[in-house]
Amino acid sequence: MSEQTLDSDRLELALRASNEGIWDWLTEEKNIYYSRRILEFLECTESFAPNLFLPPHLPIHHLDRPEFVRAVGQALEQHGPETLAVDARVQTGSSSWRWLRIRGTVVRDRNGDATRIAGSMIDISLRKAAESQIEEERHLLMNLIDHVPLQIYFKDLESKVVMSNRGMAEWLGFDSPKDLIGKHDSDLFANTHWEKAASDEQRIIETGESMTEQLECETWREGRETFVMTSKFPWRDKAGKIKGTFGVSSDVTSLVLAQRQATELAGELQQKNASYEEEVKLAREIQHALFTTKFPKVTSENGNNLTFASRYLPISGLAGDFFEVIPLGCQKYGIFICDVMGHGVRAALVVSMLRGLLATQSTKGRQSQHFLEGVNRGLASILKQANVTMFATAFHGVVDLENLTLTYSCAGHPGPVVIEANSSRQLCTERGERGPALGLFPDASYSLQTMDLTETKRLLLFTDGVLEAENKDGEQFMENRLIQLASKDTTAPMSLWLDNIIETVLNFSDGHHFDDDVCLLGIEITQGA
Numbered sequence: 001m002s003e004q005t006l007d008s009d010r011l012e013l014a015l016r017a018s019n020e021g022i023w024d025w026l027t028e029e030k031n032i033y034y035s036r037r038i039l040e041f042l043e044c045t046e047s048f049a050p051n052l053f054l055p056p057h058l059p060i061h062h063l064d065r066p067e068f069v070r071a072v073g074q075a076l077e078q079h080g081p082e083t084l085a086v087d088a089r090v091q092t093g094s095s096s097w098r099w100l101r102i103r104g105t106v107v108r109d110r111n112g113d114a115t116r117i118a119g120s121m122i123d124i125s126l127r128k129a130a131e132s133q134i135e136e137e138r139h140l141l142m143n144l145i146d147h148v149p150l151q152i153y154f155k156d157l158e159s160k161v162v163m164s165n166r167g168m169a170e171w172l173g174f175d176s177p178k179d180l181i182g183k184h185d186s187d188l189f190a191n192t193h194w195e196k197a198a199s200d201e202q203r204i205i206e207t208g209e210s211m212t213e214q215l216e217c218e219t220w221r222e223g224r225e226t227f228v229m230t231s232k233f234p235w236r237d238k239a240g241k242i243k244g245t246f247g248v249s250s251d252v253t254s255l256v257l258a259q260r261q262a263t264e265l266a267g268e269l270q271q272k273n274a275s276y277e278e279e280v281k282l283a284r285e286i287q288h289a290l291f292t293t294k295f296p297k298v299t300s301e302n303g304n305n306l307t308f309a310s311r312y313l314p315i316s317g318l319a320g321d322f323f324e325v326i327p328l329g330c331q332k333y334g335i336f337i338c339d340v341m342g343h344g345v346r347a348a349l350v351v352s353m354l355r356g357l358l359a360t361q362s363t364k365g366r367q368s369q370h371f372l373e374g375v376n377r378g379l380a381s382i383l384k385q386a387n388v389t390m391f392a393t394a395f396h397g398v399v400d401l402e403n404l405t406l407t408y409s410c411a412g413h414p415g416p417v418v419i420e421a422n423s424s425r426q427l428c429t430e431r432g433e434r435g436p437a438l439g440l441f442p443d444a445s446y447s448l449q450t451m452d453l454t455e456t457k458r459l460l461l462f463t464d465g466v467l468e469a470e471n472k473d474g475e476q477f478m479e480n481r482l483i484q485l486a487s488k489d490t491t492a493p494m495s496l497w498l499d500n501i502i503e504t505v506l507n508f509s510d511g512h513h514f515d516d517d518v519c520l521l522g523i524e525i526t527q528g529a
Contacts, residue, residue: 023104024118025053027076038121041100043093052090052102053117061089061097075104079112084119087128099128151228151249153180154235157205159198160184162244171249190219200232201245208234208242213263215252227252231263300331300401303528309494311502313465313518320347320392321463321517324358331402334371337521338394338438339413339463350390353382354438368396368409369446372435376411380442391437395428395461404453404527409446412437414467414479417486418451419458424487426479427451458497459523460486465516466501469509477505494522 021037032051034042042049042059050059053072060068064087071086084104089097104119145152151168155161161180169177172188185194193216200211212231219225232247295308308325320340328334338354340347357378361371372394383390395416397408408427412435415428427449428434435446462482469477485504489497498520506512 020120020122022118022120024116025051026116027114030054041092041098041121041123042090043096048093059091061091064088075106075117076114079108080106080114082106082108084117087124098123099125149250152247153249154244154246155201156244158184159201159245168249171251188221190221190223193217193219204232204234204245205242210234216249295325298331298333298401300528302402304401304404305524305526305528306333306399306401307494307524307526309498309522309524311498311518311520313502313514315465315514315517316343318344318348319517320351321465321519322351322355323461323519323521325521328398331400333399333401334396335399335459335461335521335523336394336396337413337461337463337519338392339465339517339519340392341390343517346388346390350379350392350439353379354392367448368398368407369448371396372409372411372438372446373444376438376444377442379439383439384442391439393437393464399453399523399525404456404525405450406453406456406459407448407450409448410434411444411446414462414464416462417460417483418456419460419487419490420455421457424483426483453525454527456525457490458486458494458525460501461519461521461523463517463519465514465518466505466520468516469505469514471508472510477508481508494524498522 019037021035021039021041023035023038024033030051032049032053034046034049039046039049044050052059055069057065057069057072068086068088071084074080075084082105084102084106087099087101090100092098100121101124102119102121104117106114107116107118109115146166148165149167151165151171153161153164153168161183164177164180166177169175169180172180172183174180185197188194189197197216200214203209204211210231210233214230214232216228216230217225218228228249229252230247230249232245234242235244235246237243295310298306310323312319312321314321320343321338323337324334326334326336336358338351340350340354354375357375360378361374366374375394379392392411393413394411395408395413396411397406397416399406410428410433413428415426415433418425418427433447433449436444460482466482467476467478482501482505485501489500492500501520502518506514
């Protein structure tokens with residue numbers, strides 16, 4: 001095999017791992033080259049693939065088309081920019097819309113004319129959907145804050161307004177909350193009021209103690225007086241450092257009773273929150289207790305041995321990753337690793353459901369593909385009844401220690417790394433070996449694969465938190481680095497081997513931390529004489 005072919009294969013593997021495709025356009029030609037991954041994005045064949053960069057740009061969504069046309073036009077201008085960067089919704093062959101992040105490098109001749117543009121495309125539909133949801137939730141929150149019949153405001157260490165709701169702005173005579181930013185009470189009120197208010201706020205900042213249900217007489221500069229019931233609290237950042245104060249005020253003549261009720265409600269919510277935290281703590285303890293941390297050293301009648309070791313690093317109290325080692329009898333052991341979408345309580349609840357389904361399927365002694373199909377049907381049914389969109393990726397295998405074989409099936413999960421005497425590789429890299437994630441399609445089917453373990457020294461099962469660790473340049477660790485890393489120090493004890501993997505990935509990551517839960521399950525196979 002030539003070096004050029006190897007480089008091409010490596011590029012294809014890297015692009016497949018990053019879910020990215022490449023494109024290449026000679027600007028004087030109508031045709032354009034798209035890699036197989038981009039054709040999958042567009043849901044069409046090479047012969048029917050549209051050149052997105054040629055007018056009239058009909059596949060581009062009409063709302064994104066002006067920006068797309070502007071970006072392409074600039075790239076094609078004489079002495080224009082050296083790069084093309086635009087995000088747009090593109091209509092696919094199935095008439096659906098897919099968000100694509102389009103990046104390209106412009107090649108120019110001596111006159112500065114663009115002769116070629118080549119780059120990459122990646123599907124960012126899920127990210128765009130998440131951003132839209134976050135923006136909608138932010139909008140809903142601001143709607144709530146602006147429409148409650150209270151004046152809400154935040155002030156910095158100098159008692160200057162940094163944010164307020166619309167009710168506060170209107171109360172003080174401003175058209176918009178933005179007009180209030182930077183204002184001090186001395187800009188609006190007579191000394192008798194603003195000096196007392198500023199003194200109260202400085203005391204809160206110095207002591208960290210709140211001031212609740214304080215009746216204030218507001219004497220305005222023009223001499224009129226209003227009365228408000230005010231509660232003020234220390235405003236802390238995530239680290240707990242006080243960065244100012246925030247307050248809630250209400251016109252005592254119309255809202256004092258509502259304010260008192262809100263204060264009582266705040267106390268009830270605090271109690272409920274404490275109860276909730278206690279329940280979450282209990283759930284965390286139960287979840288940690290269910291994790292397998294002690295494994296038996298298994299020896300078959302012909303002297304073959306299995307040794308297990310694991311590492312579990314949740315990024316929050318409740319995690320969505322877990323694994324199991326399941327004795328099946330007859331010198332067979334089931335191995336299962338799973339990664340539930342998201343974190344926190346929702347992910348932990350799905351983990352609990354999966355553990356129940358896992359126990360049910362394990363008792364039936366099924367092969368891996370039937371095992372995953374049973375778990376998938378159960379999870380999809382539960383999620384449908386709950387009207388919740390969630391999913392989980394998983395890998396299930398059965399190690400036959402007597403015959404030294406591994407049968408396995410995959411549900412969208414990264415395949416294990418196999419360490420052999422003279423080489424290392426990853427399972428489930430072919431598209432046909434990876435079935436859909438659990439919980440999405442109730443009738444999904446999974447393929448069964450078999451491999452010989454006679455040359456295998458170790459197996460490493462993992463969740464994608466270790467792959468997604470990013471360095472300061474935004475580059476992820478990914479499978480190729482993990483395979484190379486797992487191939488080192490394979491004679492070291494299993495626990496040390498896993499610790500070295502974790503430490504190396506952490507050293508690679510920016511900030512020396514993981515952004516997602518991490519599970520590692522190591523399996524060592526030694527053969528009898």
